[in-house]
Amino acid sequence: MCPHTSLKQQFLKKWIMGLQRCSFSKKNMSILERKKTIKLSADIAMASARNGTTRWSRALISNASKDGSDNRLVQQILGPDSNTPAVATTTNKARTRRASVCKKIVKRSHQIRRRRRKCVAAAPVKAVTSSISKHLVRKRTQVLKTLIPGGEFMDEICLIEETLDYITSLRVQVDVMRSVASACFSQS
Amino acid sequence: MSSRRSRSRQSSGSRITDDQIIDLVSKLQQLIPELRGRRSDKVSASKVLQETCNYIRNLHRQVDGLSDRLSQLLASTDTDSDQAAVIRSLLME
Numbered sequence: 001m002c003p004h005t006s007l008k009q010q011f012l013k014k015w016i017m018g019l020q021r022c023s024f025s026k027k028n029m030s031i032l033e034r035k036k037t038i039k040l041s042a043d044i045a046m047a048s049a050r051n052g053t054t055r056w057s058r059a060l061i062s063n064a065s066k067d068g069s070d071n072r073l074v075q076q077i078l079g080p081d082s083n084t085p086a087v088a089t090t091t092n093k094a095r096t097r098r099a100s101v102c103k104k105i106v107k108r109s110h111q112i113r114r115r116r117r118k119c120v121a122a123a124p125v126k127a128v129t130s131s132i133s134k135h136l137v138r139k140r141t142q143v144l145k146t147l148i149p150g151g152e153f154m155d156e157i158c159l160i161e162e163t164l165d166y167i168t169s170l171r172v173q174v175d176v177m178r179s180v181a182s183a184c185f186s187q188s
Numbered sequence: 189m190s191s192r193r194s195r196s197r198q199s200s201g202s203r204i205t206d207d208q209i210i211d212l213v214s215k216l217q218q219l220i221p222e223l224r225g226r227r228s229d230k231v232s233a234s235k236v237l238q239e240t241c242n243y244i245r246n247l248h249r250q251v252d253g254l255s256d257r258l259s260q261l262l263a264s265t266d267t268d269s270d271q272a273a274v275i276r277s278l279l280m281e
Binding site: 031034035038039042044098131133136137140141143144147148156157160161163164166167169171173174177178180181185 | 208209212213215216219220222232233234237238240241242243245247248250251252254255256257258259260261262
């Protein structure tokens with residue numbers, strides 16, 4: 001359990017530091033602004049706890065930085081940490097990677113279409129059930145790609161690996177936020 | 189970490205083996221509370237993926253709800269000392 005609790009503490013520290021950098025307690029914010037700040041700093045804390053080692057964390061930070069209205073807030077939260085130059089280079093790399101991944105996807109889909117035509121000609125019943133399950137897996141993989149930040153550019157193996165890490169991080173985020181909320185509630 | 193990176197580099201060049209995918213899908217199944225008890229050969233890959241998507245959406249919703257709650261709670265407590273005490277107690281755990 002030791003690495004898990006240290007991850008929680010790391011997330012908590014980064015989150016609180018991010019909130020302090022936005023001078024959270026001093027400003028008079030509306031409830032919506034406050035909620036946005038809390039959520040954004042929590043997401044960025046979760047992503048920066050990975051130190052750029054996973055793709056979803058880099059994609060999350062770069063997506064948040066791209067959004068014009070939130071960009072200043074994101075820079076504030078990230079603070080003097082030198083994560084920002086890495087963000088710029090990863091977007092360029094992501095673009096060239098995206099181009100090569102797109103070509104691979106097109107090539108692979110042509111191959112699969114050719115293979116499917118051969119399969120259907122040979123053994124109809126088995127091919128139908130296996131193609132249905134393959135279709136379902138493909139459909140669900142597409143949905144998963146929309147849920148994981150930066151998922152559209154990943155292949156299957158990478159996607160599942162990133163999902164495993166993303167789920168663990170999300171759980172930590174929920175646990176810490178829940179314990180802070182219950183502690184605040186018991187205080188007031 | 190480096191082993192994971194080298195494995196993904198290999199798979200992007202060569203064919204993706206079924207064993208790799210089966211291994212990853214079973215790991216995913218262990219993480220999802222709904223499917224944790226069941227035997228891995230009884231749960232299909234599409235079911236694991238579907239439950240994964242549902243679980244992630246559920247976690248997103250929880251984060252959203254907790255941000256709502258926290259924004260209301262922190263608006264009412266004005267003193268910094270309260271919040272500092274909360275944070276200190278959590279860091280001690």
